Amino acid sequence: MRYRRVPDETIRRLPKYLRALLLLMDRGQKTVSSVALADLMGGNPGRVRKDFSYFGGFGKRGFGYDVETLAGEIRKILRLNVVNKAALVGVGNLGRAILAFPSLKKYGFEIVAAFDNDPKKIGEKAGGIVIEHISQICDLEQRGVYVGIIAVPRQAAQQTADDLLEAGVRGIVKFSQGYITVPKRVKVITIDIAMDFARLPYYMPRSPSRAAAFRRTGSL
């Protein structure tokens, strides 16, 4: 089921809810209030309730949300309840780090193929996967791979995107810098790690933080 007219902002927060819920499940917690969930997320309880209202609620007044049920529903909405097979292109340091992320599996992703253009790397194993030459990328659709991950240098990003799409990929996660063009139906998620740093200094205290060390707060 595709839920219509859900704001992108809400869709953007759903993975964060899921992350918080997985943490609570790790801790063995069975239910959670919108207040506690908002606190974990750094938002407000009203927004939590509003976000979930697009999908019919989930909560019982006074009882909060059932952690496991809610996590399952979010997985369903985000289509993470099936395994999403992915192919990685570019097995440099970042590519190797991505192949080793234990949490990709938690979100339903499985990298099943890795490509590079460096002859020295071909045949080598990284994260349990044999690295193939980029020329072997053609049959991803037949392998059930619909997600492409681009971790190549900036100047190779467009060609890599073209190759992935030609091979049957329907969505792309791009780590490379720069602008690429893709067919309108193809979703590209750009992960610009440096950009995520950029909002940190705004929140940094001007004076040393150790003075406040006695008041501690959690961070997911």
Place this chain on the structure above:
Amino acid sequence: MRYRRVPDETIRRLPKYLRALLLLMDRGQKTVSSVALADLMGGNPGRVRKDFSYFGGFGKRGFGYDVETLAGEIRKILRLNVVNKAALVGVGNLGRAILAFPSLKKYGFEIVAAFDNDPKKIGEKAGGIVIEHISQICDLEQRGVYVGIIAVPRQAAQQTADDLLEAGVRGIVKFSQGYITVPKRVKVITIDIAMDFARLPYYMPRSPSRAAAFRRTGSL
């Protein structure tokens, strides 16, 4: 100057505006309309104007925004107009990838120290920086380092955060999974790369995308 009562959502978008503006500057574009900027960002023009209204506008009706001025103002607001020196802990694949990010500099960050606990790595150079033993982390404040980057395994994240804060760090970018607690004044930005993947399947077409290949759209 600290701008008060700016919603976190707006602060969260400022780096994205900056990224779009840097792209426009690369292309030699001098001015940009709120419509064009919204298009690059994947938002709507009203929100662009609203976001900038918290800082007094910047735009001239009918002329749009001056790209370079706007980028400069956003840098000032986010305090990226000074160099923010950072220390990285954990020089694995991800750590090495972070050290090599060319775009960190674009946002005003400079990694000046890297630490690991693996004796084999100490003294080795990564991204032009000599890797030091984690026990050398004590004097970051004296070195003018206020940003800490955690790229260690999950189970070492809390200890690393404690060490960084003890050494004088005021803000943390955390790549490790899991929950850490820090003093209330310390901002922690968690970059959970796997989580960013999680909103992709929702947007992926069910049928092959190649049929729509003739309509192309840009993606930053």
